Amino acid sequence: MNGQIRSRLGLAIAVGTYLFAAWWVFTRSTPIVAQRPVTLRVAHWQIERGPPEGLAAVIRRYEELNPRVKVEQVLVPGGGPIYRQWLRSNLIGGTGPDLVEYGYWLDGMTDIPARYFAPITDEMMLPNPYNRGTPLESVAWLDTFTDGLIIQQATAPVPGQFYAATLTEVSTRLFCNQDLLKQITGSTKTPRTLIELRAISARVRAYAARTGRPVYTLAGSRDNANWLLQFLMQGTMMPRSQRNDRYGTLALNSWDELGHYLEGRWTYDSPEARAGLELMREISLNMKPGFLQSMRDAATQEFLRGDSLFIFAGTWDGTSLRELATFPVEVIRFPQPTPDDPVVGKFYIGPYADGGGGTCMELYLNKQTTHRAEAVDFLRFMSSMEGSQLFTDHSGWLPAVRGVKVPDRIKAYETPKDCFTFGMPYTVIGSTVMSNLDLNMHLLSGPTGSVDKFVAAMEAGMPKAVRADLQKEISNRYLAVRPQDVQIMALNELSRRLPGNADLPVSRERLESSQTQTEALVLQMQLQLQTAVK
Amino acid sequence: MLLSAAAAGALAAKAPAKDDVGEVWQLVADHLGRDAYIKLDGLEGPATRERKFAEAVVAVDYQPVTQARLESAAAVFAELATGDDEIAAASAYLEARLYQIHLQALDYEKAAVLYRALAERHPRSHWAQLGLVKLGLLTLYVLPEPATPAARISAAQALLPRLAEKELVRDLELQLGRAGAFYEQPLETILPHLVAADRIGGLIGQAREDLIVMIGELSLRSGHYAQARTYFERYEREYTYNMRLVTVRRRLEDLAALEAKAREAKP
Numbered sequence: 001m002n003g004q005i006r007s008r009l010g011l012a013i014a015v016g017t018y019l020f021a022a023w024w025v026f027t028r029s030t031p032i033v034a035q036r037p038v039t040l041r042v043a044h045w046q047i048e049r050g051p052p053e054g055l056a057a058v059i060r061r062y063e064e065l066n067p068r069v070k071v072e073q074v075l076v077p078g079g080g081p082i083y084r085q086w087l088r089s090n091l092i093g094g095t096g097p098d099l100v101e102y103g104y105w106l107d108g109m110t111d112i113p114a115r116y117f118a119p120i121t122d123e124m125m126l127p128n129p130y131n132r133g134t135p136l137e138s139v140a141w142l143d144t145f146t147d148g149l150i151i152q153q154a155t156a157p158v159p160g161q162f163y164a165a166t167l168t169e170v171s172t173r174l175f176c177n178q179d180l181l182k183q184i185t186g187s188t189k190t191p192r193t194l195i196e197l198r199a200i201s202a203r204v205r206a207y208a209a210r211t212g213r214p215v216y217t218l219a220g221s222r223d224n225a226n227w228l229l230q231f232l233m234q235g236t237m238m239p240r241s242q243r244n245d246r247y248g249t250l251a252l253n254s255w256d257e258l259g260h261y262l263e264g265r266w267t268y269d270s271p272e273a274r275a276g277l278e279l280m281r282e283i284s285l286n287m288k289p290g291f292l293q294s295m296r297d298a299a300t301q302e303f304l305r306g307d308s309l310f311i312f313a314g315t316w317d318g319t320s321l322r323e324l325a326t327f328p329v330e331v332i333r334f335p336q337p338t339p340d341d342p343v344v345g346k347f348y349i350g351p352y353a354d355g356g357g358g359t360c361m362e363l364y365l366n367k368q369t370t371h372r373a374e375a376v377d378f379l380r381f382m383s384s385m386e387g388s389q390l391f392t393d394h395s396g397w398l399p400a401v402r403g404v405k406v407p408d409r410i411k412a413y414e415t416p417k418d419c420f421t422f423g424m425p426y427t428v429i430g431s432t433v434m435s436n437l438d439l440n441m442h443l444l445s446g447p448t449g450s451v452d453k454f455v456a457a458m459e460a461g462m463p464k465a466v467r468a469d470l471q472k473e474i475s476n477r478y479l480a481v482r483p484q485d486v487q488i489m490a491l492n493e494l495s496r497r498l499p500g501n502a503d504l505p506v507s508r509e510r511l512e513s514s515q516t517q518t519e520a521l522v523l524q525m526q527l528q529l530q531t532a533v534k
Numbered sequence: 535m536l537l538s539a540a541a542a543g544a545l546a547a548k549a550p551a552k553d554d555v556g557e558v559w560q561l562v563a564d565h566l567g568r569d570a571y572i573k574l575d576g577l578e579g580p581a582t583r584e585r586k587f588a589e590a591v592v593a594v595d596y597q598p599v600t601q602a603r604l605e606s607a608a609a610v611f612a613e614l615a616t617g618d619d620e621i622a623a624a625s626a627y628l629e630a631r632l633y634q635i636h637l638q639a640l641d642y643e644k645a646a647v648l649y650r651a652l653a654e655r656h657p658r659s660h661w662a663q664l665g666l667v668k669l670g671l672l673t674l675y676v677l678p679e680p681a682t683p684a685a686r687i688s689a690a691q692a693l694l695p696r697l698a699e700k701e702l703v704r705d706l707e708l709q710l711g712r713a714g715a716f717y718e719q720p721l722e723t724i725l726p727h728l729v730a731a732d733r734i735g736g737l738i739g740q741a742r743e744d745l746i747v748m749i750g751e752l753s754l755r756s757g758h759y760a761q762a763r764t765y766f767e768r769y770e771r772e773y774t775y776n777m778r779l780v781t782v783r784r785r786l787e788d789l790a791a792l793e794a795k796a797r798e799a800k801p
Contacts, residue, residue, distance in 0.1 A: 519668070
C-alpha cells in the first residue's frame with residue numbers, strides 16, 4: 001500500500017513539475033520562437049563610446065513603432081583587418097548582415113560595394129515617410145542629409161546611384177588638455193594660426209626639457225599622422241588641383257588624381273606637395289619618437305595620460321576623449337596657415353577644410369537581404385529627424401540630418417562653410433597608394449627623416465601603385481555596371497507588365513543614364529593607362 | 535520607352551496564365567539572381583521566347599560568371615535577335631553588350647557592328663536608341679577610327695539626329711561635352727553640349743551638381759560671363775550644403791572682377 005502511494009505521489013510530483021515547467025516556459029521565460037517575424041542585423045565597427053548607445057536608442061524607438069521587426073546591432077572591432085575579414089567572409093558565404101557599414105578607404109575592399117550592395121536611388125528621390133509632420137516632410141530623402149550624401153556619391157561604384165544612408169557628420173579637430181596648457185603656458189589661450197602653434201610647441205619642448213617630463217605637443221600614432229597629412233596635403237595641393245581641373249567641376253575625385261598622376265600633372269615632388277610634406281614633417285617632430293608604430297588607441301591613451309598637450313583626431317573619437325579624460329578638454333579647429341607662412345604660404349588659397357561637412361557612418365543595403373523593404377524602412381527611420389535626434393543625443397556625435405538640434409557640448413564639431421576643399425587629398429586615393437605611403441612615412445618623420453628621402457622613395461613606387469589603383473577602379477566599375485544590364489531588362493519587363501506603374505520606367509532610365517556615365521569614365525581611365533607618361 | 539504596340543501585344547498573348555516569368559523578372563529586379571535562376575529552372579511547359587530570353591538574361595549575371603555561360607547566352611541572344619518583336623531588339627542589344635563589357639576578351643569593334651545593325655533594323659526601338667549612345671562612347675574613346683579627338687567627337691555627334699528619346703539625347707550630349715573636356719578641346723565646342731544636356735534635364739545626384747558647376751566654370755574660363763554667373767548663382771541657390779559652395783562663391787568674386795574689367799575695357 002505504502003509503495004502504491006509512494007509511486008502515485010512520485011508520478012503526481014513528476015506530472016506537476018512538468019506542468020509547472022511547461023507553464024513557465026510558455027508564459028514567463030524567453031519565447032522559444034522569436035516573437036517578431038523579421039530580424040534585421042546592422043553591422044558596424046563604431047565601438048567607441050557613443051555610437052552603439054546612439055544606435056540602440058534609435059532601435060528601441062523603431063521597434064516600438066514596428067512590432068514586426070527586431071533590429072540587432074552587430075559590433076565588430078575596428079575598421080581594420082578584423083572587420084574586413086569578417087565582412088568579406090560573411091558576404092561571400094551569404095550570411096552577411098542586412099545593413100553594413102562600409103568606407104571607401106577600407107584597404108583591399110573597393111570591390112565590395114559593386115559586388116554586394118544594392119542601390120537605393122529610387123527611395124532617395126522620394127520624401128522620407130518618417131519625416132511626416134516635420135519641416136522635411138516633403139523634401140526628398142537625399143536632400144534631408146546635411147551634405148546631400150556628397151562623399152557617398154563621390155565614392156559610389158556608379159555615379160548617379162545612391163547606395164547608403166549616413167548617420168553622422170564628421171570633422172577633424174584639435175582636442176586640448178586645458179590643465180596642461182595652463183601648466184605649460186600659464187594661460188588657457190589656444191592657438192589659432194600655425195605661427196601660434198609653433199610658439200606653443202617651442203614652450204612645450206622647453207617645459208619638457210626643464211621638468212624632465214616626457215610631454216609632447218601632439219599625441220602621435222600612424223592613424224593620427226595620416227589624418228593630419230590628409231588635412232595638410234589637401235590644403236597645399238589646392239592650386240595644383242585647380243590647374244588640373246580640366247572638367248571645371250571645382251572638385252577632383254580619387255580617380256581624377258590617379259589619372260592626372262599618370263598624365264604627369266602632379267607628383268609628390270611637385271612644389272605644392274613638397275610644401276605640404278615639409279609642414280607635415282615639422283609638425284610630426286612634435287610627436288613622440290616612434291609614433292608610427294602605434295595605432296590611434298595608443299595616441300588616445302597618451303593624451304588621456306596627460307603626456308601630450310593636444311591630439312589631432314576625428315570627432316569620431318570625441319565622445320571617448322571627453323568622457324574618459326580626467327581633465328577639461330577643449331575642442332578647437334586645427335590652426336590654419338596664413339598667406340605669409342614661411343613653409344606653405346606661397347600656395348595658400350584660403351583656409352583648409354577640416355571636415356568638409358561630409359557625412360559618414362554609411363550603412364549600405366546588402367544585395368542578398370531577404371528583408372529589403374524592412375531594411376530600407378529602418379534606414380529611413382534612422383535618418384529621419386526623430387531617429388537622427390535620438391542618435392545625436394545618445395551618441396554625442398553630430399547628426400547627418402538637417403534641422404536636428406545639435407547639443408551645445410558638440411557644437412564645436414560643426415564645420416561652418418568657411419574653408420576650401422578641392423576634393424580628395426592626394427593620399428587616400430587608392431589602397432596601393434596608401435600602402436606605399438604607409439611604407440614610407442618613416443622616411444618623412446623622425447630626426448633622420450627628410451622630405452627628399454620620402455619623395456624619392458614614394459616616387460620610386462608611385463607609377464606602379466597608381467596603375468594598380470586605377471586598374472582597380474576600372475575593375476570595380478565593371479563589377480558594378482555588368483549586372484545593371486540584367487537589372488535594366490528586368491525593370492523593362494516589369495514596366496511592360498505594369499503599365500500603370502510610373503516608377504519602373506523612371507528607375508530604368510536612371511540606371512541606364514548612370515551606367516552610361518560610368519562606362520565613359522571607365523573608357524577614359526583605360527585611355528589614361530594606355531597613354532601614361534609615368 | 536518605345537515599345538511597339540504590336541510587340542507588346544504579341545508578348546502579352548504569349549504570357550502564361552500564371553505569370554511565372556514575371557516573378558522571375560521581379561526577383562532579378564530585387565537583385566536575387568540566384569532565386570530567379572532556380573525559379574526558371576523549375577518552370578514546366580514549353581519554353582516561350584520570353585522564357586528563353588529570361589534564361590539568357592539571368593545567365594549573364596549568374597555567379598560565378600563563366601565565359602562558357604556568357605558564350606551560351608550570346609548564342610541565345612543571336613538566335614532571338616532574328617525575330618521581329620521587342621525581344622529581338624533587346625536580344626540584339628544584349629548581344630552587343632556582351633562584347634562591349636561582359637566577355638573576358640572584349641571586342642569593341644564587333645559590339646559597334648552589332649549596335650549599327652540593330653539601329654538599322656529597329657531604328658525606333660528603345661534598345662536600338664540606347665545602343666546608339668553606347669556606340670557613341672565607343673566612338674569617343676576606343677574604336678580605331680576616327681583617330682583624332684576632334685574627329686571622334688564629330689563622329690559621335692553625328693549620332694545625335696538618330697536619337698528620338700530625350701533622355702538618351704541628354705546622355706549623349708553630356709558625354710560629348712565631357713569627352714571634349716577630357717581631350718581638352720576648345721571650350722567653345724564643349725559648352726553647347728553641356729548646356730543642351732542641362733536644358734533637357736532629369737539628371738540626378740552628383741551628375742547634375744557637377745554639370746551645373748562645370749558649365750559655370752568653363753563659361754567663366756571662356757569669357758561667357760553672363761552664362762557663368764547664371765550657373766554659379768544657380769549652384770549657390772540649389773546646393774547650399776556642399777563645401778564646394780565656398781569655391782563657387784570665390785569664383786563668383788573672381789567673376790565680378792572680370793566683369794568689371796570687361797566693362798572698363800569697353801569704349
